[in-house]
Amino acid sequence: MGVEQKLGNMGVVTTSLETAVNWARTNAMWPMLFGLACCAIEMMAAQASDYDMSRFGMELMRASPRQSDLMIVAGRVSKKMGPVLRRLYDQMPEPKWVIAMGDCASCGGVFNNYAIYQGVDELVPVDVYVAGCPPRPEALIHGVLTVYEKVKAEKFKDLAKG
Amino acid sequence: MSVLEPVVELVRGLGQTFRYLFDRPVTYQYPEQKREVRPRFRGRHVLKRYDNGLEKCIGCSLCAAACPADAIFVEASENTDEKRFSPGERYASTYEINMLRCIYCGFCEDACPTEAIVLGDNYELSFTDRRSAIYPKEMLLEPVPTVDMTTPRKVETGVYKRSVPEMKDPTD
Numbered sequence: 001m002g003v004e005q006k007l008g009n010m011g012v013v014t015t016s017l018e019t020a021v022n023w024a025r026t027n028a029m030w031p032m033l034f035g036l037a038c039c040a041i042e043m044m045a046a047q048a049s050d051y052d053m054s055r056f057g058m059e060l061m062r063a064s065p066r067q068s069d070l071m072i073v074a075g076r077v078s079k080k081m082g083p084v085l086r087r088l089y090d091q092m093p094e095p096k097w098v099i100a101m102g103d104c105a106s107c108g109g110v111f112n113n114y115a116i117y118q119g120v121d122e123l124v125p126v127d128v129y130v131a132g133c134p135p136r137p138e139a140l141i142h143g144v145l146t147v148y149e150k151v152k153a154e155k156f157k158d159l160a161k162g
Numbered sequence: 163m164s165v166l167e168p169v170v171e172l173v174r175g176l177g178q179t180f181r182y183l184f185d186r187p188v189t190y191q192y193p194e195q196k197r198e199v200r201p202r203f204r205g206r207h208v209l210k211r212y213d214n215g216l217e218k219c220i221g222c223s224l225c226a227a228a229c230p231a232d233a234i235f236v237e238a239s240e241n242t243d244e245k246r247f248s249p250g251e252r253y254a255s256t257y258e259i260n261m262l263r264c265i266y267c268g269f270c271e272d273a274c275p276t277e278a279i280v281l282g283d284n285y286e287l288s289f290t291d292r293r294s295a296i297y298p299k300e301m302l303l304e305p306v307p308t309v310d311m312t313t314p315r316k317v318e319t320g321v322y323k324r325s326v327p328e329m330k331d332p333t334d
Contacts, residue, residue, distance in 0.1 A: 052189045103231070106262040107292060110231040119292070131287035131295060133265035141192050143288040150290065 018156055025069070025095070026148040027057040032068035032092065034085070036075030039102040039134040043074045046137035056144055065091040070147065071124070072140075076104035077117045089124045097151070099143050100126045103133045204266045204281035207259055209303045215311025217247050217303065218278030220325040221254035225270035225279055233263035234270060241322075245314040250325020257299035261287050275326050 031053075035043055046053050047061060054060075062068040065088045077085055089098070100120045103109030106129040108118035120126060127150055130143035190197050199205070210218045221238030237256035247253035270279050289295045306312050 049188050050190060051192060055189070055191075103262055103265055106295075107260070109263060110265050112232070121292070127290065129262055129289045129292060129295060131261040131264070131289070132285060133267075135287075136285050138190075138192050138197070139285045139287065142286045145193060146288040146290065 014156055018154075022152045022154060026151050028059075029057055029069045029097070029147075029151075030060065030062050030067060031058050031070045031072045032065055032088070033061045033063050034071055034073050034075075034088070036073070036077060036081065037102075037104065039074035039105070042134045042137055042140060043072060043101065046140045051137040051141060053141065053144070056141070056148070058144070065089070066093065068092055069095070070097045070099065070144075072099045072101050073105040073120045073124075073126075074101040074134075076109070076111055077120050077123070078115055079117065082117055082123050085120070086123050097127045097147055098124050099140075099147060100129045101140055101143065102135055103131065106131065109133060199283045199285070203283050203285075204268045204271075206261070206282050206284040206287060207264075207270070207297075207302055208280050208282045209257065209299065210278050210280055211304055211306065211311075212249075213307060215306045215308070215313065215315075216249055216322070217253060217313055218276045219254045219257065219274075220248050220250050220276055220278070221252045221257075222275065222325075224273040224275065228269040228273035229264075230267060230269060231263045231265050233260045233265075234258070243319045243322075244316050246317045246322060247313045248325070249322035249327075252325070254299065257302060258296055259302065260296050262289070262292060262295040 035041075045051060047058070058070075065071075069092070071089060071092065073085065089096070098120070100106040104111060104116065105120045106126075108116055110133070112118070117123065128143050128146045130139055132139045135143070212218060221236055223236040223238070226232075226234040226236050235256065235258045236254050238252040239255035241247055241251060241253050266281060268281050271277075271281055287295075
């Protein structure tokens with residue numbers, strides 16, 4: 001992953017660079033469009049002017065995985081959608097994060113049946129689970145801020161180890 | 163069509179854009195400024211207590227039966243007058259809600275015979291792992307009204323015999 005593998009153990013240089021890099025990452029984290037169900041409506045509302053996720057550096061939703069850092073899985077993932085989701089995740093450049101938005105993406109929610117993945121963490125590593133059915137736009141923003149806290153606490157040392 | 167017409171249209175269009183500079187901003191500055199939720203909003207659950215501090219929940223599991231997502235787990239135990247949690251025979255010794263399973267439909271609220279479980283107005287529920295989404299009884303139960311009203315506590319014999327409070331107006 002570039003810079004962090006070389007600068008893992010250089011004392012004050014590493015720590016201040018960590019702060020700078022994490023600041024940059026949290027202030028321009030572009031999410032990928034992954035609206036699958038009703039949660040997508042709330043995701044759109046969070047993007048619209050009432051809540052305006054651009055305040056947190058999410059200027060626009062990218063339709064291309066190659067240009068995005070954060071995948072917001074909004075909605076239930078069917079068994080047929082699963083391979084597609086994994087493929088899009090693999091196409092995103094490192095570093096990347098995943099939010100499972102809503103009950104269905106987090107653990108299957110009310111759809112405890114054969115057609116739905118019981119949580120998107122069966123497919124991709126999830127950083128933050130947002131509860132709600134669907135979550136309010138504020139709840140999604142709360143989830144995004146939780147991701148930011150997690151990113152700000154990241155250390156090069158741990159990332160280089162993989 | 164004159165040469166000036168596209169210029170006029172351009173100015174008209176940008177004038178519309180320019181006018182929005184003086185409009186009041188509509189954005190709710192969320193983490194700092196929180197919007198009031200509606201009166202019927204359903205958020206995170208709270209387990210209520212009576213005014214005397216006893217828990218309203220009697221461990222009947224009707225909420226768990228009504229739950230369409232099977233998010234609630236209740237285990238009941240027997241009350242005694244030496245160690246009384248709630249009025250009546252039984253209390254919920256384990257009460258867990260999986261916040262990620264729960265769809266906040268409010269059926270548990272409707273099913274509850276003692277109005278013990280109420281959906282509150284907290285919606286800020288994000289977790290970094292799935293285990294921490296399971297809220298135990300200690301997190302759901304509301305605080306005691308005053309410090310001496312903790313449960314379990316010793317009470318006089320034969321006072322709290324009814325688990326469901328007596329209905330004052332049956333037509334209500």
